[in-house]
Amino acid sequence: xxxxxxxxxxxxxxxxxxxxxxxxxxxxxxxxxxxxxxxxxxxxxxxxxxxxxxxxxxxxxxxxxxxxxxxxxxxxxxxxxxxxxxxxxxxxxxxxxxxxxxxxxxxxxxxxxxxxxxxxxxxxxxxxxxxxxxxxxxxxxxxxxxxxxxxxxxxxxxxxxxxxxxxxxxxxxxxxxxxxxxxxxxxxxxxxxxxxxxxxxxxxxxxxxxxxxxxxxxxxxxxxxxxxxxxxxxxxxxxxxxxxxxxxxxxxxxxxxxxxxxxxxxxxxxxxxxxxxxxxxxxxxxxxxxxxxxxxxxxxxxxxxxxxxxxxxxxxxxxxxxxxxxxxxxxxxxxxxxxxxxxxxxxxxxxxxxxxxxxxxxxxxxxxxxxxxxxxxxxxxxxxxxxxxxxxxxxxxxxxxxxxxxxxxxxxxxxxxxxxxxxxxxxxx
Amino acid sequence: xxxxxxxxxxxxxxxxxxxxxxxxxxxxxxxxxxxxxxxxxxxxxxxxxxxxxxxxxxxxxxxxxxxxxxxxxxxxxxxxxxxxxxxxxxxxxxxxxxxxxxxxxxxxxxxxxxxxxxxxxxxxxxxxxxxxxxxxxxxxxxxxxxxxxxxxxxxxxxxxxxxxxxxxxxxxxxxxxxxxxxxxxxxxxxxxxxxxxxxxxxxxxxxxxxxxxxxxxxxxxxxxxxxxxxxxxxxxxxxxxx
Ligand SMILES: Cc1cc2nc3c(=O)[nH]c(=O)nc-3n(C[C@H](O)[C@H](O)[C@H](O)COP(=O)(O)OP(=O)(O)OC[C@H]3O[C@@H](n4cnc5c(N)ncnc54)[C@H](O)[C@@H]3O)c2cc1C
Numbered sequence: 001x002x003x004x005x006x007x008x009x010x011x012x013x014x015x016x017x018x019x020x021x022x023x024x025x026x027x028x029x030x031x032x033x034x035x036x037x038x039x040x041x042x043x044x045x046x047x048x049x050x051x052x053x054x055x056x057x058x059x060x061x062x063x064x065x066x067x068x069x070x071x072x073x074x075x076x077x078x079x080x081x082x083x084x085x086x087x088x089x090x091x092x093x094x095x096x097x098x099x100x101x102x103x104x105x106x107x108x109x110x111x112x113x114x115x116x117x118x119x120x121x122x123x124x125x126x127x128x129x130x131x132x133x134x135x136x137x138x139x140x141x142x143x144x145x146x147x148x149x150x151x152x153x154x155x156x157x158x159x160x161x162x163x164x165x166x167x168x169x170x171x172x173x174x175x176x177x178x179x180x181x182x183x184x185x186x187x188x189x190x191x192x193x194x195x196x197x198x199x200x201x202x203x204x205x206x207x208x209x210x211x212x213x214x215x216x217x218x219x220x221x222x223x224x225x226x227x228x229x230x231x232x233x234x235x236x237x238x239x240x241x242x243x244x245x246x247x248x249x250x251x252x253x254x255x256x257x258x259x260x261x262x263x264x265x266x267x268x269x270x271x272x273x274x275x276x277x278x279x280x281x282x283x284x285x286x287x288x289x290x291x292x293x294x295x296x297x298x299x300x301x302x303x304x305x306x307x308x309x310x311x312x313x314x315x316x317x318x319x320x321x322x323x324x325x326x327x328x329x330x331x332x333x334x335x336x337x338x339x340x341x342x343x344x345x346x347x348x349x350x351x352x353x354x355x356x357x358x359x360x361x362x363x364x365x366x367x368x369x370x371x372x373x374x375x376x377x378x379x380x381x382x383x384x385x386x387x388x389x390x391x392x393x394x395x396x397x398x399x400x401x402x403x404x405x406x407x408x409x410x411x412x413x414x415x416x417x418x419x420x421x422x423x424x425x426x427x428x429x
Numbered sequence: 430x431x432x433x434x435x436x437x438x439x440x441x442x443x444x445x446x447x448x449x450x451x452x453x454x455x456x457x458x459x460x461x462x463x464x465x466x467x468x469x470x471x472x473x474x475x476x477x478x479x480x481x482x483x484x485x486x487x488x489x490x491x492x493x494x495x496x497x498x499x500x501x502x503x504x505x506x507x508x509x510x511x512x513x514x515x516x517x518x519x520x521x522x523x524x525x526x527x528x529x530x531x532x533x534x535x536x537x538x539x540x541x542x543x544x545x546x547x548x549x550x551x552x553x554x555x556x557x558x559x560x561x562x563x564x565x566x567x568x569x570x571x572x573x574x575x576x577x578x579x580x581x582x583x584x585x586x587x588x589x590x591x592x593x594x595x596x597x598x599x600x601x602x603x604x605x606x607x608x609x610x611x612x613x614x615x616x617x618x619x620x621x622x623x624x625x626x627x628x629x630x631x632x633x634x635x636x637x638x639x640x641x642x643x644x645x646x647x648x649x650x651x652x653x654x655x656x657x658x659x660x661x662x663x664x665x666x667x668x669x670x671x
Contacts, residue, residue, distance in 0.1 A: 180524040195659070198652075232510065268663040279661035290645045363513055 002281050003121040004029050010128040015073020016383030017130035021094040023406035024064045028192055033094055034117055036101035042086035042132055047078040048158045054176055056210055058398045065091050067421045106202035106357040111416050126378040126409050133384045134349035145270040150335055151342045152237035161188035167341030172267050174199045175238035178346030179251040186259040197266035201288040202240040207314040218302035221391035225371050232284055235386045253323050264330050274332040285323045292320055372405050376384045378412050380405050497592035507553040515543045530564045531557040576605040579656045586650025
């Protein structure tokens with residue numbers, strides 16, 4: 001089989017891979033983007049139809065592109081994100097080879113990488129992993145203990161309230177996705193029990209501005225990975241309980257409770273068809289309230305100290321109502337007796353690296369890297385939570401992350417020119 | 430919806446009272462804390478001001494000493510992340526029946542950091558039932574020992590978190606109460622569970638910190654408390670006969 005040669009192979013044509021492609025084009029670095037599906041595959045195939053970004057349109061910024069419509073404060077639907085990225089790929093003329101699944105990447109001795117796909121092989125001096133951080137739904141072990149009469153759905157496979165069997169729904173996990181699905185299902189008239197572990201409460205708006213305006217301006221999103229107290233913990237902080245909606249609706253626990261969603265503690269285990277929940281709900285709620293308060297304190301301190309006349313542009317500081325939960329929430333739920341027919345696992349995702357044959361994974365299967373510079377020369381990672389800064393967690397982070405990593409990558413190519421490879425003659429294997 | 434009678438686990442509700450300005454002798458938190466002495470496999474330079482960016486802490490510049498070695502704990506955390514096998518601990522108590530409801534538990538050895546470990550000396554706890562249970566009351570009831578363990582664990586957590594956040598503690602007291610319907614254990618009512626129906630912890634903390642920071646301290650100590658977790662979450666327990 002022929003092996004094609006290029007300087008850089010980018011794996012994945014989501015926004016991260018495309019942003020990197022743009023940066024390499026800016027530097028005239030030869031590269032290819034390999035994508036197992038179509039551009040923005042994850043937004044087409046792995047998100048539910050009702051999903052909207054929780055970040056405002058103005059924040060869907062990409063190098064040389066991004067949102068250019070007339071509703072900067074709106075929120076794109078999943079299909080619109082896919083459309084935006086497909087447009088972006090054309091706009092930046094990204095060399096994407098679609099329907100090409102990377103099956104193996106290994107270091108090939110002379111400082112290059114050999115990339116095998118179902119459409120042939122590549123030899124490249126550098127590889128950018130942009131295959132997504134949200135590939136495989138992560139389920140707790142007790143999923144296996146659920147009775148077979150219960151329908152289990154991951155958030156990757158969920159396709160809306162009408163696609164679920166009739167009856168009550170237990171949503172496990174109260175990050176953005178769990179909170180949004182509890183909201184969507186309760187509005188569709190379902191009985192919903194939401195199992196809440198550690199979570200992040202944020203108001204949609206604060207002092208008359210979107211919370212992302214505050215995070216963007218005040219520098220919260222620019223906090224770097226090497227400035228954060230405990231980076232492992234920080235990278236595992238759940239996404240905030242926010243939803244994008246025209247009416248700027250809240251999906252925090254108070255709002256969900258008002259909709260009739262029953263809040264219970266973290267799912268501990270399932271025994272004999274009975275789900276057992278933690279009795280620590282009050283504390284997780286308290287922690288989230290305290291954390292939200294600290295963030296608002298930080299916004300206020302920034303607004304008071306900043307040179308720009310911010311205080312004039314925003315309302316007076318105020319504080320959030322403490323979240324009320326049942327002082328004795330349910331600790332057991334007999335699923336069948338209580339009419340629960342579906343369990344939705346909104347318990348997060350893990351990346352998938354089974355194709356990565358370079359020894360850069362730690363004991364937990366995470367890529368070892370310093371701000372995206374992987375522990376193997378020429379290997380880079382893009383599109384992971386808090387990769388280089390808090391902003392990296394969002395689409396908006398790719399612009400700067402890709403700029404900085406492309407600079408590192410270019411220096412790597414410079415310092416290890418492909419002499420030996422050239423001397424080896426045409427690469428026909 | 431409340432569902433207390435059949436609950437497998439009950440939430441200890443932890444509440445806070447405002448710190449009254451009382452003078453209590455400062456306790457040696459290290460002695461109280463019962464923290465395992467985690468010697469990091471490779472010591473890490475002690476950094477004077479631990480980064481508390483996430484927690485907007487008091488801006489005290491005087492060195493805070495709650496008798497907790499934060500740097501050792503943080504160093505151990507980082508080191509154990511690298512060698513997770515060493516983080517696997519097995520705690521152990523041995524027990525011997527004395528007479529009636531009276532028994533003695535000895536706590537001496539445990540496994541951790543990849544080796545058999547030993548306390549500085551063997552500690553002995555005892556369990557019995559009070560006279561109202563027609564017992565001889567030689568020692569606390571085991572359920573009371575559970576409450577004591579919860580207080581010990583949360584208090585250790587308060588001291589450790591305070592140290593890490595640069596908060597000087599002056600006194601930390603707590604009252605722990607557990608509501609218990611004994612018809613359960615007597616087999617008098619099949620609807621009643623054997624364990625606690627409700628556990629309440631009330632802390633009284635005098636410290637150089639705002640009310641909010643103290644509340645955050647207590648919340649964080651619950652978040653990282655092994656006994657709080659053991660009481661609030663289901664755990665597999667296997668009892669066998671050797
Ligand atoms: C439910 C949900 C909601 C989110 N909402 C927001 C939001 O509101 N705002 C925000 O900023 N961020 C949001 N995010 C976070 C983040 O922006 C998205 O996860 C985004 O899709 C990540 O982009 P990416 O390019 O890094 O990865 P992906 O979009 O996952 O792209 C990776 C690409 O790699 C391809 N690929 C994977 N493996 C291979 C392989 N072996 N060979 C070839 N190709 C491969 C995939 O097909 C995919 O197209 C959300 C995430 C989720 C899961």
